[in-house]
Amino acid sequence: MLRAFFRTEAGSTSVLLGATLLALLWANSPWGDTYDAFWHTPMGLSFGTADFSLDLRHWVNDGLMAIFFFLIGLEISYEVRLGQLRDRRLIAVPAIAALGGILLPAGVYLALNAGGPGAGGWGIPIATDTAFVLGLLAIVGARCPDPLRAFLLTLAIVDDVLAIIVIAIFYTESLSVVALLIAAALLAAIMTLRWLKIWRAPAYIVLGFGLWVATLESGVHPTLVGIALGVLVFVYAPSEYKLLAAGEAVHEFTNDPNPRAAREVTRRVQRAVSVNERLQLRLHPWSAYVIVPVFALANAGVRLDAETLRQAATSPIAIGVALGLLFGKFAGIALGTWLPLRLNWGVLPGNLVWGQLFGGAAVSGIGFTVSLFIVDLAFDDTSLHNQAKIGILAGSLMSALAGWIIFRMAWDRGGVCAPPEAEPEEELPDRLSVPVGPGDHVRGPAGAKVTIVEYGDFECPYCGRLHPVLRQLLDERRDVRHVFRHFPLRAIHPRAFPAALVAEAAAEQGRFWEMHDVLFANQRALTDADLARYAADLGVDPWPDPARQTARIAADEQSGHASGVRGTPTLFVNGVRYQGKLDRVSLSRAIDAAHARVNVAAAESDPGS
Structure with missing residues (x-):
């Protein structure tokens, strides 16, 4: 599961980068005025006299991105039940590191913006972009072992959960009690179907869409629907009975190929694998190669003329976002990794040394998807939007460069694996204590x-x-x-x-x-x-x-x-x-x-x- 996830996210990085560059070129071209005009085009649905309409950017941010967060919910559910998050000692270190990677960037940003017009943007530098991080780690290659990727993926999952909590609590302006009650009733209906083990996709699609609309009307950001539905999707390890049944069906089909046997093979093999894993396999490519790049295309376009860059160079918003991503993320994750190890609250997966952990902490400062997402929630003013986006781009680029340099230094120095604790203070002997003998x-x-x-x-x-x-x-x-x-x-x-x-x-x-x-x-x-x-x-x-x-x-x-x-x-x-x-x-x-x-x-x- 992790290897498939790595390949999908890392492979999509080039598409995401291309969409980002296209958005910047479009916004800075002679036709730059059409960029915002296009994404503000209204589009909606009508049912008799009822009308439901959003502009294209909100359909992307509030609609398509709900699928992105649905996948995060699926991943959380899988990892908690069957994956890395089952072991509390393995999750303790990346979880505390993720918390540090949220608190310190927010603190760095507020140190520059508290009390100012940009104070509400403190949530922008808290999030790590998993796709860009894993894509960079794929370029780093052998310098980054699989356990570090697993560590950073666990950290990113916890980071996403904390970011969603921040969005729900701090970026919800007003609430409609009636719509919220309707959303709660629809969520209860979905949970009832799950409890009754009724697995009819049309029922879930209709209820899920209604839940999304009700949540949107309630004032709570609808991406929370994606997380909630993803967590509720059933996940299980293949039972011995289901594996044997699938094997028997395959054997029967091999001996007597016919349409009935083929249908039975398909049914039994599918049942051996949980719905959660099947949905991940089907939706990950759409999320990685379509939804997130379209989101980047709709949100990354920012004017980079001389006046905008001059404002950003002195803007506490842009500087706060950039420094929060570059220094806040690095310091927060490094400190959040060291503390639980020092206090023996958890352990790391194998093959990790401090040079690799520092490199991972640095590249975790690449904040893009969720950071751009929070920009749209934090600011209404276009000028503040642009300053924050420039800060995101600058901080992410500097974090990627810093991570690359750290990985190179950790690799090129020749390296020795040692537990990531402080070096012993005693003077170490330099002679072999036990000579080579017959038992060697x-x-x-x-x-x-x-x-x-x-x-x-x-x-x-x-x-x-x-x-x-x-x-x-x-x-x-x-x-x-x-x-x-x-x-x-x-x-x-x-x-x-x-x-x-x-x-x-x-x-x-x-x-x-x-x-x-x-x-x-x-x-x-x-x-x-x-x-x-x-x-x-x-x-x-x-x-x-x-x-x-x-x-x-x-x-x-x-x-x-x-x-x-x-x-x-x-x-x-x-x-x-x-x-x-x-x-x-x-x-x-x-x-x-x-x-x-x-x-x-x-x-x-x-x-x-």
Whole structure:
């Protein structure tokens, strides 16, 4: 589900960017006056003497965007019941980070606008645009592992929920009690159908449309309808019975293809998957490639002439929005991540280090869709509209650039995985505490003059990058051997310890290095089922005696702690901690230097040789 979501949102970024540029070109072209004129064109429905009419921009903002928020509701419902939001310790960190990413941007904005005409726009810099963020992360590529994308998606979901609450509470000007009561009755009718397990799409469509109209007339923003209906859509994990029934139907159709069997296959396979997931699959492309780009086209057009830019350059509204997105989001998310980790309120998914988290915090300052949405609610004055939109564009561009730079710096420095806590203040030893012995896992000639001891973690991305470098060095250099010791970072790499157990099980059956290579070749597939499959492929028992393997791993961890190991990979070259970069050239130089020291020591111990 997450991978499909990533592909859809990331792939739509180019379409969304194109729609934004088209809106800017249109608004600044010789035909710029037609931009606002077109989107203010009225369009409505008539039923006898009753008339319901909105201009095109409001049909987009209040109508089409309800589908966008409906999808958010579907995603929330799925993640709470079956996905990442089930685990309170996993949700605690991104949830508090999202809260920080709302409070600090609002505070930065109000520091510049409190008491002024733009005070009501404090909600503009609070929202993160998921499509643009995931699109940028797709460009970042390997520098951003899947766990960071999952972390940011969870953060974005909580961010969206909080933004909707802000819209409902602070951007609802007046309420119609009668319309609100009608909306409540229609919502109750939808919940009753759900309770009775009546799944007739026409009934939900009619009631949903009536609920949208009643909510719009009540004064509450109708996007709340989308969230509410999305959360109410039923979601479940496929039961064994439904999977077996679907399998039997497929088997029957394979043996005797006919229209009746084909219809039965379709019916049973569909029932095996929840309505929530089927709706997400069908509606995500429409939302990502049509609805959100049309919203951008209708709202991103702003005049960028000299006078408008001059006003924006000195406008506390534009500056407040830009600084809120750039600095407020970064500081709020970074602080909101550090605090629950420091207080042990939650944990992070695997493969995350502070450089990646800082990069994610920076790109979360890309606020577009919901930010533009709130501009329309916060201001009636066109001049204030333009200033806020310029602030959104400037802050989003600077946040994207800042995130790109941070990811580059975190990657290019060579990187070491370590738990995202403060570095220990004690002075760490630089010598290997436990010499290489018979129980170690050794690859290379026994008489090699240079021994590289690696404390590693099978889920660590930097260990994964180092793996082919060490293999190449061992192939090129016959005077080098490699010793691998386990140091699974359980707080940030939840699959590292089970992988180490399987590697130790393989070691007892003479297949450690084969399993070692397989695990590093498949770092993103380390579930129990994956580990069992790798063991079966190598012909080993994956868990013959977990207590014995656990003790073996604990011995490696104890020696690592005594040697000052705090992150992975940590290398010792001939017993001395290696401090350089983890590339082939740098390691080759370290090996040459160690080789030279061995030769000098040998010459000094045997002057006559």
